[in-house]
Amino acid sequence: DGATPLFKACHKGHLEVAEQLLKYKPELGLLKNGETPLHAAALFGHLKVIKLLMSYNVDTKIKNKEGRTAAELAREAGNEHITKFIESYQTSTDRRNSIPNGTSTPSPT
Template sequence: MSMKKETPSDVRLHLAAVNGDVRSIRRLLDSGRVHVDCQDKEGTTPLILSAANGHVECVQELLEQGANINCQRLTGTTALFFAAQAGFMHIAEILLENGAVADTPSIDGASPLFIASQNGHLEVAQTLLSNGAKVDQRRLDGATPLWIASQMNHACIVRFLLKYGAQVDSLRRNGATPLFKACHKGHIDVVQELLKYKPNLGLLPNGETALHAATLFNHQRVIRLLLLAGASPSLPNQDGVTSIDLAIQSKNKPVIELLCSHLTER
């Protein structure tokens, strides 16, 4: 998509959209010298700028003046993507009510739901899903909204996405599940939510288990939860190393005792 060079009027319209100056937007559009969807060299339109900066009145004015609601920047991102990224609930609702496509992805495959989940914007995520967003739409690396919410420690989003039917074991291309990532990071609240949905506690396509991830980083509370859920401390990873072996290698006495005590119980 080749962009025409911006005119001085285009630049003024973009500035008014960024600043939330609805009067200037009206005046410039009424002059007839500038197009409502004029794009800068990145493909950004006035609507995208107003949405990204949280200017509700400007968004409404631009839509009334015929702005293309689904215009994409060169990166594939739309006005809805930016509203979702910033958590601008009211703007997201206005855009969806006016026909914004809920799932338009960026060039790396991140949907508005993905970015809302990544940034912890629960209400926006709920609104997107009730307007037809796909709960498991993947980024190019295979990460789903649930995967990214688990990595970022947004337990309330994780709980909601799971209730909405998100696949608990949605794999990233590297073979890691949301549970593996949450265990690796030590996100206890996320781990608790994921465990309610019976995630895979065995060997994953990445050659490890969730318990290996938790043990490697000495996340004791997570280890305890995994053991209670039925994870095996004697299950070897692809290199033949068990979680107990990992604990012994790191000379972590409390973790060794925790894992060994569970071994005797079983």
């Protein structure tokens, strides 16, 4: 199915397994349908796993092939608390990455 061990751990909500995998810098790449481990955790409402992934600065704005972000998948699944958490994280990240005149800081290369 192409799912990485990290994706499977996030999908099932296995926090301890995800923690161990992240220690070894696993491939956080997309599945064929464009979903990330964050998409899986959000869809199934695994908040602790989401917090762990965010501590590794995952990109919360990645869209799957259907054009949905993790927050949107959470909303569609009825996990509104997950949607609010992800959106709050995005807002705080956007604020940290902006400078006073409103332009974004350049991304490191």
